Amino acid sequence: MGEITNVMEYQAIAKQKLPKMAYDYYASGAEDEWTLKQNREAFSRILFRPRILIDVSKIDMTTSVLGFKISMPIMIAPTAFQKMAHPDGEYATARAASAAGTIMTLSSWATSSVEEVASTGPGIRFLQLYVHKDRKVVEQLVRRAEKAGFKAISLTVDTPRLGRREADIKNRFVLPPHLTLKNFEGLDIGKMDKANDSGLASYVAGQIDRTLSWKDVKWLQSITSLPILVKGVITAEDARLAVHAGASGIIVSNHGARQLDYVPATISALEEVVTAAQGRIPVYLDGGIRRGTDVFKALALGASGIFIGRPVVFALAAEGEAGVRNVLRMLREEFELTMALSGCTTLADIKRSHILTEGDRLRPVPRL
């Protein structure tokens, strides 16, 4: 293959290296995987309007997320069971994120605990949270995250029930026996094994609270002062409710196309959410980011930053920490070049007029 020249090349390597059950768990989406494909294709329907003859000798892509300064608007999304990809798992990801000066979101279903991740050294980390039926478990987890120096909660709101990932059902997915959900170690909250279908689905059905609603966001706010991002909002109505509920931010997400198939690509849903948020809280995006050009498009449509999921686990599988570092480096460099070629020297320079959406092509946009 020669030198890796883009983030997507790690996927094929991961497929070769990982057992089928593990690769399928990471790679697949729900049902027809229509949204999985759309999450990528929608980016290719957004084109650029680069401005030329602008001094782009100094590019500054630093930004601030919930008050925390980071090196670039490219952060790590929560993806579960990273030790299934590579023995170093979340340790490797944490180190790579810190080295790159960006934020890592740790999954509730990590194969490393919040304490273990914190032990890798300084870094800005968020904890992704599912609300379990047993509220005491949630409270303890949040407490531990606070003590471990995590800076925000990323509350997943699109998973009252697990989406139908048919590969996992066919494979009867279970976590390999030598791995554990380290944040729940010792707690009797059910194990994931001996599945008749997707072991994960059974686990979720047993543990995750289907009654979750906006009042639980209020409850969460009563037990922690950590900022709460709501991950999985894709409509204007829910964006408004998030603002009213006092969320610190929204992550426009379709859970990597693993929950409800036939939702729009996140990049397609983004503008509606940004407009509804009215600048009152930051809006982030995950889903299908693979190029620096994708990052630029998300920012041009109003996102304050983006998160990447699968590229991290595929790079982990391929090369461990070095792979994750490489992914962050490649995206950073591509994004920087995109900024330069578009005539933008800071993130604030990135405007809606730097891109052309399908909607723009149908309705003529006055430019002068």
Add this chain to the structure above:
Amino acid sequence: MYYSHPHHTLHFLLASSALTHSPLYLQGQTQPAASRRGAAGGSLRAPAKMGEITNVMEYQAIAKQKLPKMAYDYYASAAEDEWTLQENREAFSRILFRPRILIDVSRIDITTSVLGFKISMPIMVAPTAMQKMAHPEGEYATARAASAAGTIMTLSSWATSSVEEVASTGPGIRFFQLYVYKDRKVVEQLVRRAERAGFKAIALTVDTPRLGRREADIKNRFVLPPHLSLKNFEGLDLGKMDQAADSGLASYVAGQIDRTLSWKDVKWLQTITSLPILVKGVITAEDTRLAVENGAAGIIVSNHGARQLDYVPATISALEEVVKAARGQLPVFLDGGVRRGTDVFKALALGAAGIFVGRPVVFALAAAGEAGVSNVLKMLRDEFELTMALSGCTRLADITRNHVVTESDRLRVMPSRL
């Protein structure tokens, strides 16, 4: 239409045909038309023997066979996903014709004037670098073919022949493509030499403050073959190019290209030369206005052969916005994906004053040297002339917006055509 005719009728048509060469399918073979979907221009099936070339795109497959991988990849590839590379071609196929019939087309005049210079046709040669990597005669061959065809050649700053060498091939109208380097004295000397060598205009590349990510070049660790040099820079230390971990050209360019380049440098350029300056790489209305305000002599709507920022629109898609913003105050040209006479016509119908061809020239060079380049210019000329005839146009001024239908025309309710 021909497929349904029995053979004897076909022979009658062939015998009485005034065509100088017949499409292969009329000769009983079932070879389909060259695919429109190949990257960078179509069919990658090489014809069985030379002499069967019936369109410009066929040179690409031959070039691929003949050139070392690194050289072919340098010419053929584009940035990142190569989406814009494919789009530069496909966007043409979404523009359709509204031909006018029963018009006397016995005399077609495709001559035109570019920046005051009379040329034989609105089809010119774009700057493409390092032509001796394609064929030993490189830019000499291109210069001769362009002059023989009576059209303009643009010489790349990164040519493997100098402005003086190109001028030595004889009379011809030539433009010089310029990158503005950090060392302004270098730029000044280049411009001076171009003027002395009789070049008539500067084509200033404005879309390359940094080199685009051509992944093939990175994987190949592209370097110029050691026996060649960028002749306009003879005397500079080009050894740096070998030592790069990635595309050697990227490293060289990274060192030389001025990232601070802005409109004030256009003004500076105007103080050191009175040659007209074309701004190559403008694709927005806003930058078109700035070009006019800054005294550019013309614009070339270009995305650098899709080699710079991927996911910009096809140049033919961006053209109309630029033409409208120019308000007729300067000529607008186009490059990017022109492979057919029909493409030339579409560009003119959308307001371009002329077009440039890039890759077809280097592929034809690789395949057949000067004869190949001459053939490319001839084929495009002949196709364009036929397109004009079949559309009912006898001069370039007859080509109007109403001769084409774009996608947005089809989407919006069209006002009456009468």
